[in-house]
Amino acid sequence: MRIGIIGAGFAGLTTAYRLAQAGAQVTVFEASPQVGGLAQGFSQDRWDWPLERFYHHIFSNDSAIIRLSRQIGWPPIFYRPTTAIFSHGRTYPFDTPAHLLLFPHLSYSAKVRMGAVLSFLKLSPVWKPLESISAHEFLTQSMGTEGYQLIWEPLLQAKFGERYREVSAAWFWARIHKRTPSLGYFQRGFQGLADQIRDSIQHMGGRFLMNSPVLSIKRHNTRLSIETETEAVNFDRVLVTSSTELFLRMVRGLTPWKREQFVKLPMLDALVVVLVLHKPLMKNIYWLNITDKDFPFVVMVEHTNMVDPSHYNDQRIIYLGNYLPQDHPFFNLNNSEILNLAVKQLRSIRPDFQEHGIVDSFVHRGREAQPVIPLNYSKHVPPLQTAVPNLFLANMSQVYPWDRGTNYAVDLGERAARAMLQ
Incomplete structure (x- = not known):
């Protein structure tokens, strides 16, 4: 055949x-x-x-790619990096229950509600009832407005823009349910x-x-x-x-x-800046979620806080990324203008950051990189x-x-x- x-x-x-x-x-x-x-x-x-143009890793329960990679003799390498959140002008580790309890900008009751909801989504295998409600509505009702408006609403807005209220709660379930503390990467990367x-x-x-x-x-x-x-x-x-x-x-x-x-899924394009630096930027932090709505990039990933920088001539690799509609003004900017946005964001997070510490920079644009999953999409797959x-x-x-x-x-x-x- x-x-x-x-x-x-x-x-x-x-x-x-x-x-x-x-x-x-x-x-x-x-x-x-x-x-x-x-x-x-x-x-x-x-x-x-x-190095990937767009940041990549796998979770330790990603059975399909792990099985295939082992069958062809190219198994993943697993790490335990730190995920953090940038809020109120500071960076806070935010990937364990203890980190949530220590986070200073939520009341104790809001922390308990958020922890309970995240635990439920992590442990429950049932997603179908969630596809009939938006993530915005589900999280507002279950977590309460305090935790949702401070943490999750800014992240949803930053990722999906004006469409963030359309995203199904089933999508949010999948993001929480599959996440693992250990992250995987491959020899010579995904390439x-x-x-x-x-x-x-x-x-x-x-x-x-x-x-x-x-x-x-x-x-x-x-x-x-x-x-x-x-x-x-x-x-x-x-x-x-x-x-x-x-x-x-x-x-x-x-x-x-x-x-x-x-059913034509609304799609967002990816805009990613890759910076090659002389020195580390974030101490021991691999993934940094940004809750500040005024920042141009929703996530920063210090790749070499997970993967050994010796593979990149001992240089440090930083990604700044976002998903944007195809008609977003950022896509009309040239690479130098986008780099200036990235540098401005780095200085807001690290005021001592100096532009001369940048060895090289790259701007990558990816078409239709992130679907916006609407309600009840299982009927239209x-x-x-x-x-x-x-x-x-x-x-x-x-x-x-x-x-x-x-x-x-x-x-x-x-x-x-x-x-x-x-």
């Missing part, structure tokens, strides 16, 4: 790997020069490991893992066509034809792992699609098998109730492979 897969992110790679294991002839089409999708890395002179999966697929006879954006998918007799700028290749079955919008453009001439069959026989779709809209991430991309790829082998 000849199978074409469009997209070499972790969903496409996983599907290709499992199908190649089953004896299928697999060809993967990828528009960029690298595999890995949003987890792609970039390198610099004297770095031993590449190293993606490259290892690619090499395993090629060893089994799989083929990769890089720098090959797909223009369309057409029917050719009883088969499906994938057309690029340079060739058209026929397959028995085809999987598309792109966004739903791009998928609909590819298959426009194939059948009279009804766009209303696909598209199936893997489309209305066209032997044509499959697997993308971020189908990992519900989980949030986007490499583990769920791998799990989606496993499900897609099983569906295509039936």
Whole structure:
């Protein structure tokens, strides 16, 4: 059986790997020069490991990606970093019950209510009733206004902007339920893992066509034809792992699609600044959530407070990130202007920060990186098998109730492979 897969992110790679294991002839089409999708890395002179353009880690219960990585001989390395919160002009550790109790800006009763709600979400496997209520409404009612307005509402607003009241409480459940104190990373980063999966697929006879954006998918007799700028290749079955919008453009001439069959999830783009510094910025803190609504970036991640800086020439790596609508004014700024925003934020958090401590900087923009999950979305999740026989779709809209991430991309790829082998 000849199978074409469009997209070499972790969903496409996983599907290709499992199908190649089953004896299928697999060809993967990828528009960029690298595999890995949003987890792609970039390198610099004297770095031993590449670095993700957008910060990545896994949790210790991310079973799908852990299982796959171990099977191909590229297991994760686990760490126990510190998560903190920036509130009232100071940084506070905020990843244990003790940290919550010691946080000085909430009353004791608000701390107890918040701890009870977070414990319930962490322990309860039941999410379905939560999808009919927004996270805003659920947290206001369960935690009370004090804790919600001080901590969680600013974080939701910063992440989802004007749409934050639309986000389902099931999404919030997934974020809390899956979180673990231990975080995982891979040798040579997620690019190293993606490259290892690619090499395993090629060893089994799989083929990769890089720098090959797909223009369309057409029917050719009883088969499906994938057309690029340079060739058209026929397959028995085809999987598309792109966004739903791009998928609909590819298959426009194939059948009279009804766009209303696909609920278009509102999507936010990612804006991330990567700073390479001479010295550490945050003492022992890996992940810093920002509750100040006036700050341009909602999170700061000091990558080298988790991963050994020796892999990056003993330099320190800081991410500043946010998710924004595509028409946000920040996307009209050039890289220097965005860097100035990042430096201003660093000085607000660390007044002694000096710009001459920056060795290098990079600005990365990612299209459709974060879906806004509406209420009752389980009724609208598209199936893997489309209305066209032997044509499959697997993308971020189908990992519900989980949030986007490499583990769920791998799990989606496993499900897609099983569906295509039936």
